[in-house]
Amino acid sequence: MGLIRAWAWKAALIVVATPLVLGLLYNLVQPVSTLMLARWVSGQPVVREWRPIADISPALVRSVLASEDARFCTHIGIDLVELQQVLDDSDGLDASRGASTITMQLAKNLFLWNGRSYVRKALEMPLALYLNVVMSKRRQLEIYLNIAEWGPDGEFGAEAAAQAAFGRGADRLSARQAALLAVTLPNPHHRRPGKPGPGLSRLAGNLQARLPREGPELTACLGLDR
Template sequence: MIRLLLRLALIVVAIPLVLSVLYTVVNPVSTLMIGRWLSGERVERVWTPLSEMSPALVRTVIASEDASFCRHPGVDLEEMRQAIEKADEIEEVRGASTISMQVTKNLFLWPGRDLIRKAIEIPLALWLDLVLSKERMVEIYLNIAEWGPDGEFGVEAGAQRAFGIPAARVNASQAALLAVMLPNPIRRDAGKPTANLQRLASRLRERVPKEGPELVACLSLGK
């Protein structure tokens, strides 16, 4: 029995490690997308290569979600340390989730903020960042992130729903509105932004030029 349990544990551990390598060439789907398919709910996702996305959109999402994306190895230890120090308790930590960590969660783990998931997420994010190039990482993120309340996943579906245009034609203002949707794509709507959402997008739009080319130093993007 113990030997069987050990084998099962090894298989469970091996699955994300093997899939991570496979995802260098295979376009993945998220656990949330799979859950919606299994329950018969709508899923809309059109895989879009990074080269066919608006550079302004890529820069703005990185500025919003993970400004140190090009500098850290998948986990921003300094940002995590600061988030823990600011929280009253470790369970209350809300920041420091990098794009690599979000990709790890979306591909392999479950929603929530419990410590068990975080303990699994961190080493997997480091592994994923080692296996995937930065360009592939952000390409996957932008194609599996939830961008609407009715099964819209990825920037193409998000841009079409909000503005009726492809991701390649999103301008800086539209990019900021899409980016600030990400923390809560069920309640936030870039196509019908509230005053608060417009305010958040305006602040983000001001940040992007100031933070400069270092935001996407590890990526090959057009102007």
Template sequence: MRRRWVFYPLLTLVIICALPFVLTLIYRIDAVRPVSTLMIARAVTGDPVDRRWVEIDDVAPRLYQSVLMSEDGQFCSHHGIDLRELRAVIDDALEGERPRGASTITMQTAKNLFLWSGRSFVRKGLEMPLAVWIDLVLPKQRIMEIYLNIAEWGPSGQFGIAAGADYHFGRQPDGLSARQSALLAVTLPNPHVRDPARPTADLNRVADVIQGRAAQSGGYDWCLPD
């Protein structure tokens, strides 16, 4: 009897730990449309969820170029983790400077698909090996496609670029202007506070930078559609 008390909890833990790695293999299939843990949580509690899947070929290149330059300029080059940026963050922390983020798009995809929000060393420790696995299993284009379709882009349950573009600008993802794309990209860290349709002076300033970088992103977006 005592063996069962140990065996079944241990088996459950192994299954929970293995599930993200198995699901990532399934997510290689283009017909599969993953959902985030936050989307699931909202659905379970009865909160609205607006997500309309869109393939990356149906997204304006200026949008994913803006997201790339805003969130993870080395996305096409690293293997899930930007080690140079991570080392810089660690050095800053050791020197007593205010901590800053070092999450790549792949790490954020891992978090959104399998983990939870909020700052936590435990979550970050789980996030990094998952990001390496996702980068190993999924093509870069598929990672970006999933990220664009599960990122939270609005204050009331808008997930994915189709819902976000419609909610804020009344447009489809392939009809976004360069300016709208930049504003949507810089909204991503906090869509509950940042409003791309009514940007503050600070948001406009950051969007100016991202719009300029996106226009010159040719050396960085080689792993994504032309």
């Protein structure tokens, strides 16, 4: 029994230490997501070409921030303002899901699994707080834009998404194309930015209309000159 307990403690220590160490390491290397790893293991295709954030269209950077996490530059990994607003209108798992930030999505994509569960949310939030401490906002967004699932056939990251949808690089996207890609993120298996239906076109149009009102604070923490 003592040996089993000792091994259990060692296993628990490894589980806790692994994301803490990787969070630091990912400042230096190009990470992959747990979903990408799962697809490789199961023999499914993965298409991803890493792009530094400076080589991604500013229109896409702004569109993703406005669509996914408008307070990205000012929150601590968890958007307490959004969380409180959602809690006022909902409760439980739906509330935490509705208040998800890019940093929380990054923590999920790097270390956890898809699907809705209280266990995952309980792990996701402290991991997001940790990533926000050890990783700059610019690096967080750069990684997110390169590992987010963006299509039904294993397209991950902005470059693969732009090529699949529009046949051009992520650095050459128009404002309309960027908006279509941004509103595809919540449901990449069913939304087609290259051939948008009326619903997706409306979402993209609404996002484009909002962007001028969001202001420079959207990207203030990124150090982008463009």
